[in-house]
Amino acid sequence: MGLLELVEVEQRLRGPDGCPWDREQDHATLAPHAVEEVYELLDAIASGTDDDIREELGDVLLQVVFHAQIADDDGRFDIDAVARGIADKLVRRHPHVFADARADDAASVMRNWEQLKAAEKPERDGIFDGVVAGQPALTLVAALQTRAAALGFAWPDAAPALAKVREELAELEQAPAERQAHEVGDLLAAVIAAARQLDVDPDLALRAHAARFRQRFERAVALADAPPGELSDEQWLALWDEAGADAT
Structure with missing residues (x-):
């Protein structure tokens, strides 16, 4: 009932007798708010209470409902289509749950996910097509590494990944000034790779x-x-x- 109520509230706000601000918004004007709300959610997850997390999840959910309502007003799609789309995707991307495929661990799940994703979007020719280059550098590197790992390019476990961190630190300590920025980048990337092997989200x-x-x-x-x-x-x-x- 709560989700339906939220949809109805946003419909009213966007309606003829609704809120002038809500009625003026489009996808582009709302985009900065979506980014802000996601970062506020991350802050709540890192250091907030359950009440903080619940509140920020609500703000993120509002962004989804708001964008869907804008599209609905234009006759393009509605919130039900959004929900059906993600539900169908989850079923397709989890054949080890909803079909007969096997996935014995989280790494297998991620490999299957990336392979299925690539099969669903054959028009993407590049290995890293779809990885958003404009995202923060830490999450960008993590996304690139995850895509590469899905194709088999990854450390087998945490031990060699941590050894690589030590190797990159040693190279930084010996690097001349003109190479230090390069070596810092390599060290940070090695730490991100090690975090993945430790099942730690680096961000x-x-x-x-x-x-x-x-x-x-x-x-x-x-x-x-x-x-x-x-x-x-x-x-x-x-x-x-x-x-x-x-x-x-």
């Missing part, structure tokens, strides 16, 4: 770190008996350690 892990850093640094500043700009390196280190002890 979520980094967001969780950012939340911890922010909280700990704010505690350190609150503990200081002088303005932050007047603290020595030794004072900063002591405050950082004290703030970390408070966190435990």
